[in-house]
Amino acid sequence: MLSTAVHLATDTPAQLLPSRQLMAFTLASHILLVPFGVALPFITLVMHYRGLRRDDPVAMKLARRWSAVMAVQFAIGVVTGTVLSFEFGLLWPGMMGRWGDVFGLGFGVEAWAFFLEAVMIAIYLYGWRRLKPWTHFWLAVPLPLAAMMGSFGIIAANSWMNTPQGFSLDAQGNPTDVDVRRAVFTPILGTEYWHFVVAMFLTAGYVVAGVYAVGWLRGRRDRYHKLGFTVPFTVAAILTPIQGFLGDSAARSVFQKQPVKFAAMEIVWKTDTHVPEYVFGRLHSDGSVSGGIRIPQLDSILAGFSPDTKVTGLTSVPAENRPTAAEATLVHFCFDVMAMIGSVLILLALWYAWLWWRHRDMPDNRWFLRCASFAGVACLVTVECGWIATEVGRQPWIVYHHMRVSEAVTQTRAGGIWTMLGVVVVVYVAVFGSFLAVLLKMRTRWRVADEAAAGAAAALDPETDTPYGPRPRPGAGAATAGVPSGSGPGTGPSEGRPGDDH
């Protein structure tokens, strides 16, 4: 066992690089949609509640438009997520074959949670017309819970890879005596899970609010933009300081449970006390650090609240058991970017609280709104960085201290995987590009309609149609003609409505 491990470490198979790149690319793409899958339903429901409770047509319009966006985004999330399940087998059959029955149960939880989510989102998205308003709302209320349950399954599996337990090894090194409870509730699960979930909610909040901040800056200062900004931004701003604490405790639990990963995050070369903190900077393979800002003592203080805290260094384990200098530099860079953006966002949230306290109204400070409109993009960057820090920081292990990535990789030849990577990149660029184009088009349609409505004021309102209530029943002939028999949707605002015969 030991000799094969050493052998594999020195001799990395050719298919390892493309497999890692493919996994990284598909996950990096999928994770951009995850915040919206997890948290957009919640934000929409908050708006929906407001609309129903206060009989507020503007809030209802926003909730309806957001659910139209959700329909497309959820679909893209479903398919890119399915690809990831396939990739477990296509790229890492070694891991699934040996460890599948130890840590796979989290995915089982995720699968049924996701099932519920898909069912409820279908009812929510397609229930606007025919369901009773409050029935429609209440049927969707469990949606955020199902989404959080699904994330729990995924994070349980990921945190098991980081801090595996709940099994013992037999003479051949295969896992036996699986204890599912210990395998699901691993040491790092708590901090990783809450850090992740809160990140998803505040990212979705900032991204959605950013859209309306931009609109406001461009002079569309109406109630629609005010509501569209304040509801998601407030959700995100409340969560931001909480995330500060959660992120801090997540880093500290990495320090305790995965000291070598922590060493990579902070580019600590030798185990020592009074360890300095580097802000950015590059680690070289001889242990020297170039660039960056060096703050004496700070790393020890951050890790254990005292300069005497001993921080484990990368060299505490042999070179083949730790991330390379380049990987450590990447992990460190991502970790610092994440921490920095997070800190700036806390300031932004405080600024928002201050402005709100002063004016009791939507902030009209141009600089604040400019910053707010970038918060969403910054959050997406942070999500990517956090994920890179945790995944690259685990290298070279796929199951920490138990299986190397190179042992788990498929036997398929490198050429095949490079080809697949090429195909997947082309497909994903096309899909995400089209997705973005469709979203922008939807936005334009809504803006044009709103401007036209504002121009026409109350003069000619074509919207006699209410979102709830009985379906308009045209004459008997039209009713039997039904949906597909329309001669096609027109270009008017009522285009494509079932039962409408153009």
Place this chain on the structure above:
Amino acid sequence: MADVMAWVLVVVIAAYACGGGTDYGAGFWDLLAGGADRGKRVRRLIDHAMAPVWEVNNVWLIFVLVLMWTGFPTTFQAVFTALWLPLVLAAVGMVLRGAGFALRKPSRRLARRRVYGAVFAVASLITPYFLGSVLGGIASGRVAVGTPATAHVWANPTSILAGLLAIAATAFLGAVFLVADARRFGADDLVDHFRLRALIAFGAVVVLAAIALPVTHDDAPYVWHGMTRGLGLLMVILAACFGVLTVVLLLIRAHRWSRHTAVATVALAIVAWGFAQRPYLLPTTLTVAEGAGAAHTLRWLGIVTIVAVVLVGPALVLVYRLDTQGELEPLTDSETRAAGLPGDNV
């Protein structure tokens, strides 16, 4: 416990074959609907019928994967190693299908709708074919633990026939469901349109099954023998009966029950395969008992499955009921207050 989970796996595969299969079939008929003008109403029906439920149907596949890697990890490893290429193609097809379908809906320009629609429809053909060929490769006994990824595992008579059968079966399911959907939406002429296609697709299934019978005798002997005797044979006969019943219902235009009998046909065929393969996960090299994961995990997987049935079951019944009662309808541009733009032509 391992046996129970193996049966759960078979049932979930059957559910995916029925739920997902219906959607693939809809894509197949979308492909054959003709030009933009001629096919417009057919495509709108397909759009309307599929939109609320296709994501739900897709989740069955995730269940299949999770059950495989948690309950039967070595099988999962063997299958995904030996059948690498068809599974890659199925995965890519799945992305294209879902994305094409989801993006076509909000597009208002004919040229764009054409592109998205074509991607959706072609991918609806590719994906079931390769998933079918994967099943064929397993059933023919060509996959064993450690089998490298070579073409003969999935480019063999059984795999090719299974792939074609998958396409034909999904086309059959899709057409039968679209008959009901056309009735539900009151498009009477499309009822006959799809009735004819359902009958043709069933004919294709029968022809392919007739070809498969002699071919698989030598190519997939273990499963062939399992399907021609005992419980396997019983299930095959039942599946055939339900198939014939569906045809009769279609012919006498009793469309109320044709969906149920069509689902029973496909589900029973999958169950027949399950019986025929007993006691093997990978005929004839790995039995269920040998391939099962840790006992403790299987017990918990059983619990998770029960929780899923308790929680998801009612939700699933609710969504399918609401859907078939026509309670689920997409938001329209009037409800989101969207305007037409210059260049819109659909």
